[in-house]
Amino acid sequence: MSSDTAEHLASDIDTINPVMPFLRQERIPHIWCPSCGIGTTVNCFTRALTESGMDLDQIAIVSGIGCTGRVAGYMNLDSFHTTHGRAIPFATGLKLANPKLKVVVYSGDGDLTAIGGNHFMHAARRNMDLMVVCVNNFTYGMTGGQVAPTTPIGAKQTTMPFGNFEQPFNLPFLADACGAVYVARWTVFHVRQLAKAMQEGLKKRGFVFIEALSPCPTLFSRRNKRGDGIDELKNYKQNSIVKNGADTKEVGLTFDGKITVGKFVDRERPTWLDAMNDHYTQTLGSQYTPYGG
């Protein structure tokens, strides 16, 4: 636990970066570009873990493929780096096999809502007890900046070289419509709010969706002449409007418009496993072997 402290700090000061106990420190520094926001979301996640007071041995993190897909590999938790788009169904199997686990899916917008879009919709519909953190940087970073289902109209990407003309997803609306019980959006400028949302998400039972807008300075910002990561954060600061409880229909994003952030949905609905146990107990009575993992 001391590798980050020993060589840099005066010996009489016992101090440690609060993020470090949550990381596989031998794997740091990470692969993310300068001023990429993914690491910032990881800070928020680790603060949420601390604040939640949960037993870290009972938390598993599952990622798909992509830049954000690398988060699982850096977390000092039981962690699974799966195939492209399939983090949610892997997490579904893991959660159902051991319901005592809190299973967090941590992946990018392309992974979760393009190739993995079908699983996203159905897991929300079933109210599978998963916390899904989607770091949305509006592009495919790992492969070099191709158009994503979240790319705003007008933004240039390598596969939309003359500007994107496809309507992007409004992810909170999608999650809400499919039945998620908790839906929030923050940006990596809103670190304390993002950490709080993650903390609430960890405590919530059911399908939790948290969208974290984050700069991809190398491929989205640069290609669209939006400056560096810090410029994107300043943009988030200037253009974000906090609107808790906003109608998710109204929170779609545009290339340079206002960004509605906040906690949009917080409701109760039986999880898939609760529904299964309740239903079989009612219909099968004593024949049923209640499932607890």
Next chain:
Amino acid sequence: MSDSISQQRTGKGTVFVRTEICKGCSFCIDFCPTDCLTFSKEFNPKGYHFPILSAPEACTGCDLCGLYCPDFAIYGERWKDIDERKTQGRPQALLGPPATSAAAVPVARKSGAQDPVAADPKGVLTGIHFVDGDHAACEGAIAAGCRFIAGYPITPSTEIVERFASRIPMVGGIFIQLEDELASSIAVQGAAWGGKKTLSVTSGPGFSLMMEHIGLAVMTETPGVWVDVQRGGPSTGLPTLPAQSDMMQARWGSHGDYEIIALVPNSPQECFDLMIKAFNLAEIYRCPVMFMMDEVVGHMVERVAIPPADQIQVVPRKLTTKAKSEYRAFATTADDLVPEMTKAGEGYRIHVTGLTHDERGYPAMNAATQEKLVGRLIRKIRDKADELVDICEDYVDDAEILVVSYGITSRIAKSAVDDARQRGLKVGHLRLRVVWPFPSNRIRELCGKTKAFIMPELNMGQMVIELERAVCGKAKVVSMPHAGGSVHEPEAILKKIIEVAT
């Protein structure tokens, strides 16, 4: 580089910077609420300016810099908290378990395989049943300890998941029908890492969709059985009619190099019996095991005897008992090259990835790690090919002609061989129950006295390629292809035997 840390207590707090991992994004500087940070004039080894505490008297130790820093390079603390910790110590909970030591060496073992135990009676429907192969396969899986299926319906395999869905609530377990085979074939792997024995069930088009995840299971050494009730293809092909045309797909369908184990039953009884064997092999070798049924075997109704639970031997998962600091999920010194497994929630803080990984499971994308990992994944099965051989041999001792078959085709071949024997022809029959790894050595042994091999199969010539490779020109090899949709006529096989014999 560490001079940026202010030790002078002029403010309420201070910051600590790991200058060498800073990438100079300036998040901490721009969003510091008291403007106490600026960029250094010097560069770090990567060529970035890093933050320094330029106004220590203003720093409150709020750690907003730490919350923003995407590189985990800076954080702040209040002097008050630092001082308190000096007297009270650090809360142990925050420290977490020690990181896995790269130097930890597992204790050498002879073999990792667990001794078999009797099946859990709760899942065993002991008695005589009149059921089809799909239902029998399902019962075999439950008897073997399968407690999780994520399914997706597809003819002619659907009866397996239907039966499981109606049986498992009483046994205790999970059936969930997911949105597609992509989901179902990875949900089972999540469940395996959650501690369950799992089954994937599908037919041709679904099998094609599952290919990527067979590779994932191979790479992450995730045990489980994968049923393909074969129908005619390519594409949607013949949904309700038989074929054996996925045999090479079972072997080579996922990208990359790997070895696979594949079993082929030829009756509902074998769907039960071999299913238990398939689950046991999956645990012994910590790998996916293919279970290659076909439409006829799946839908054929016959007598199936299910023995009492105490007569069914199942191999439990080889879960590690190593200390948390020593366990590495992909390391082994055992002769069988199979690492011990664990599951999520045990405190081992495992990492599992489809990327080429080292013994801790950490990505290590280089030629040396690839050679070590892929080499072991292949050798743990290839080196055991002779132990895995499972052939039912008839009239082999004096046979000059051997008919080689598997699955539904073997039943027709057997009747043709019996017929030929009655006519005095020196012909024998090899029925392969394990087709992958292919029993090359046994075939080579038989080459000396056998003049010809005849291989009927419900495809245009797949396993016969493997047979030819094993025979290596030392005997004649005659293929009897069939495009599927029906089965061979016994008379046609008999005719071919006579033709080859004369």
